[in-house]
Amino acid sequence: MANSAPIGIFDSGYGGLTVFRSIADLLPQYDYIYLGDNARAPYGNRSFDTVHQYTLECVKWFFGQGCPLVILACNTASAKALRTIQQRDLQGLGADKRVLGVIRPTAEVIGNYTKTKSVGVLGTKGTISSGSYEIEIHHFFPEIKVHQMACPMWVPLIENGEYNRPGADYFVVKYLDQLISSAPDIDTILLACTHYPLLINKIKKFLPENIKVVSQGPIVADSLSDYLLRHPEMEQRLSKSGAKRFFTTDDTADFDMHGGAFWGERVKSEVVNLG
Numbered sequence: 001m002a003n004s005a006p007i008g009i010f011d012s013g014y015g016g017l018t019v020f021r022s023i024a025d026l027l028p029q030y031d032y033i034y035l036g037d038n039a040r041a042p043y044g045n046r047s048f049d050t051v052h053q054y055t056l057e058c059v060k061w062f063f064g065q066g067c068p069l070v071i072l073a074c075n076t077a078s079a080k081a082l083r084t085i086q087q088r089d090l091q092g093l094g095a096d097k098r099v100l101g102v103i104r105p106t107a108e109v110i111g112n113y114t115k116t117k118s119v120g121v122l123g124t125k126g127t128i129s130s131g132s133y134e135i136e137i138h139h140f141f142p143e144i145k146v147h148q149m150a151c152p153m154w155v156p157l158i159e160n161g162e163y164n165r166p167g168a169d170y171f172v173v174k175y176l177d178q179l180i181s182s183a184p185d186i187d188t189i190l191l192a193c194t195h196y197p198l199l200i201n202k203i204k205k206f207l208p209e210n211i212k213v214v215s216q217g218p219i220v221a222d223s224l225s226d227y228l229l230r231h232p233e234m235e236q237r238l239s240k241s242g243a244k245r246f247f248t249t250d251d252t253a254d255f256d257m258h259g260g261a262f263w264g265e266r267v268k269s270e271v272v273n274l275g
């Protein structure tokens with residue numbers, strides 16, 4: 001990919017691969033680089049300052065690889081780092097570069113899914129405690145009630161390959177019951193963590209049929225497609241050979257083994273040292 005200008009896709013670990021897959025399926029013509037900061041994952045329980053520091057280091061790495069556009073396919077990074085990067089850091093990194101997240105595109109459309117105007121948001125502790133989804137959803141749909149629930153056991157279950165096994169049922173039911181009991185009128189649940197689509201079958205199994213479960217991948221992909229249509233100056237800079245490369249800050253064998261479950265087929269990664 002010499003002299004290329006790929007789109008960068010970032011996550012603290014594997015979850016962003018579910019978003020990347022939706023983007024690549026919709027927009028296969030572009031070149032892409034994916035980076036999982038697995039050596040420092042998970043980000044969910046880390047402070048705002050730490051998440052900003054880690055995310056900024058990764059964004060700088062993407063820019064060094066020739067990416068003019070970086071997608072933070074990570075809800076925690078989007079919640080805790082994106083605004084500061086956009087409003088402060090990009091000024092010194094290049095006015096012609098862009099960093100986008102996953103929260104705003106989701107908030108822009110989530111109101112179209114609900115009839116009862118009551119939405120549940122499931123995410124990591126970091127994403128939920130930031131309040132980002134409630135703020136953004138109310139910006140676009142002030143009439144909607146947002147009910148949030150942190151699900152701290154879900155990411156460890158998924159990353160340890162337990163998401164399809166009976167042992168996961170207890171923790172799926174636990175958080176869903178807590179959410180629904182707090183707001184029985186919920187008719188839409190947003191999976192505000194890119195890991196959670198791997199649990200979607202179990203989630204649907206334990207929910208009433210009238211409740212929609214919304215994953216972010218297709219929403220973010222549609223939003224990116226629209227962004228590129230509205231910004232031809234960026235779209236024309238991007239290289240288009242359909243190339244995809246996967247990077248991790250940790251062990252490549254481990255990334256390849258776990259990453260395939262999120263990507264949907266085998267991946268072959270390369271290691272990068274951000275130090």
